[in-house]
Amino acid sequence: MSVEFEADAVVLDIEGTTSATGFVTEVLYPYSRERLGRLLVERGDESDVRRATDQVRELLGEPEADAARVEQALTGWLDEDRKATPLKTLQGILWSEGFARGELVSHFYDDVVPVLRRWRAAGLRQYVYSSGSVAAQRAWFAHSPNGDLLPLMEGFFDTENAGPKQSADAYRTITAAIAIRPGRTLFLSDRPAELDAARTAGWYTAGVRRPGEPYYDHGTGGHPEVRSFDHITVGSSVGQARPLPETSRGR
Ligand SMILES: CSCCC(=O)C(=O)COP(=O)(O)O
């Protein structure tokens, strides 16, 4: 199915939307699992590590939890794929260093990068909103198989600077930060609950359903559905694209 939107900004989920969940769980997760323990023990004095460790203790309700207990909690959350902010902060540290060392290269579905280049050339403002930390997102875009994609992007949001992805308030926070009206912003995600929250905040939404992804069988919960970025047309008043007729607009 093809859908058309009249928007000035597009905000992208990563896992399941621009990129394969399998790559995240089979490449990135093991990479962080093998290194979390040493990070906690050897670099516990670094401000981001200390902040994340304190957040883990707070979530556990165990202010005295030692590094071993914190690591046990984090690996438990990794196993259940709980997208807890401190886990994502620590993973982001490890992944961004792995990308910088050339040990990791990100993954994008084939349709994504050409479309992002086209939208950017047309003047659309492009952002990311992912459970992965901003550090992880930036490294992901900087170290893609297509080279450095950071110049295509205007900004990055995660659960620390915006809030939980299933809360409408997070999308309101992003709206305030990017200074683009909610009715001119499109969110693309694989998860219906995230799309619901964005729609509650007044954004356009489209559910991305790709074969093999965990949410493929869940439907899009009534949101316009696409199987490829090639099936999305965005008309932008900041770019050169022509305005779309009212009748063909998706929502
Ligand atoms: C480069 S971000 C790493 C992926 C990740 O850890 C994650 O949780 C992505 O979740 P999303 O919100 O993008 O579905």
Ligand SMILES: [Mg+2]
């Ligand atoms: Mg996702």
